[in-house]
Amino acid sequence: MSSRERFAYFTTSVPIEIIIAAGYKPIDLNNRFVSSKTPISLVDNAESFGFPGSCCAWIKGLFSVMSDIFHKENDLFIAVTEGDCSNAKVLEEIIASKTGINSYIFAYPASRDQIDMKKTLEQLANFLGTDMEAAEKIRMELVPLREKLNKIDGLSYLYPGLVTGLENHYWLVSSSDMNGDKKVFEKELDVFLDEILKRKERWQPSSEIKKIAFLGVPPILPVHQFIEDKKGVVVYNEIQREFAMIGKYSSLEAQYTEYTYPYSARFRFEKALNEVQKRNVDGIIHYVQSFCHRQIEDIILRNMLKEKNISTPVLTIEGDKPSFQIDGRLATRIEAFLETI
Ligand code: SF4
Incomplete structure (x- = not known):
């Protein structure tokens, strides 16, 4: 085997503690796709390969990113099937047969249940050539870093506008793989926190700012930027915050059973709506992705709002293909929503 670093690429958040303990660098393909300079060409490439137009753009982007960057001898591909996306199962088959890369299905x-979760984590650890003791050590090492993410998230709603919604999004969403290197990530995080603390000295409350909770999968479009251009500020990024594993846990199995994203919509929204109330937001924007089963979860969200007598206005928006700007129709809807709340 060459001395090249080994990478473990994955389709959505997986226990990176196990990946790091096994000596791999974690890479979340979603982050690579959405931060690409040419994300639309990645979607086009997948369509040229045969992916249908009516397939979620994320899946197509992940396929193209994965086809470009893997190193067959050293790297691994982990597809998360249960708890994320049924498309990932077929994606794993296509990538494994196209590239020959060593791949693993994580469900x-x-x-x-914590006992079931522990077995699932042990299986992943065995596959990667490590064990739970080593992974627990990494979990403990990550606690201070995750506390810093929690600090950024707390400042985002306690001082609206101090941290932009996009900054909050970036730091939380990037924590799914820590940009491949937890040490470098933490150093960059420290620099950002210093900057925020300096900004805090100059921070003034503003009655004009509309506080928004952003629910749903991370957007494929620059929605946060647009909201902030129109005097809104996202003070809660639901799924991104889940990726950051903010909280106090006694074990990896406890942490990954409290992580809401893979489980029922009701479980997810219970936690999300607690945050919505705690952060006293003016409106909820629920983002859904075209051709995604999670679009239907909007029904559950609206039912739960009624059950809980939460009257916060909700706007549901949909994105399809990646773009560096949002289209006129979506812009008008968001603008009108911000004006009415
Ligand atoms: S947005 Fe939905 S369909 Fe697309 S990859 Fe994510 S879970 Fe799958």
């Missing part, structure tokens, strides 16, 4: 146990 979050639908039971959300």
Whole structure:
């Protein structure tokens, strides 16, 4: 085997503690796709390969990113099937047969039971050539870093506008793989926190700012930027915050059973709506992705708002293909929403 670093690429958040313990660098393909300078060409490439137009753009982007960057001898591909996306199962088959890369199917146990979760984590650890003791050590090492993410997230709603919604999004979403290197990531995080603390000295409350909770999968479009151009500020990024694993946990199995993203919509929204109330937002923007099963979860969100007598206005928006700007129709809808709340 060459001395090249080994990478473990994955389709959505997986226990990076196990990946790091096994000596791999974690890479979340979603982050690579959405931060690409040419994301639309990645979607086009996948369509040229045969992916249908009516397939979620994320899946197509992940396929193209993965086809470009892997190193067959050293790297691994982990597709998360249960708890994320059924498309990932077929994606794993296509990538494994196209590239010959060593791949693994990770399925979050639908039971959300800690014993089942522990078995699932042990299987992943065995596959990667490590064990749970080593992974727990990494979890403990990551606690201070995750506390810093928690600090940024807390400042985002306690001082609206101090941290932009896009900054909050960036730091939380990037924590799914820590940009491949937890040490470098933490150093960059420290620099950002220093900057925020300096900004805090100059921060003034503003009655004009509309506080927004952003629910749903991370957007494929620059929605945060647009909201902030129109005097809104996202003070809660639901799924991005889940990726950051903010909280106090006694073990990896506890952490990954409290992580809401892989489980039922009701479980997810219970936690999200607590945050919505705690952060006292003016409106909720629920982002859904075209051709994604999670679009239907909007029904559950609206039912739960009624059940809980939460009257916060909700705007549901949909994105399809990546773009560096949002189209006129979507811009008008968001603008009108911000004006009415
Ligand atoms: S947005 Fe939905 S369909 Fe697309 S990859 Fe994510 S879970 Fe799958």
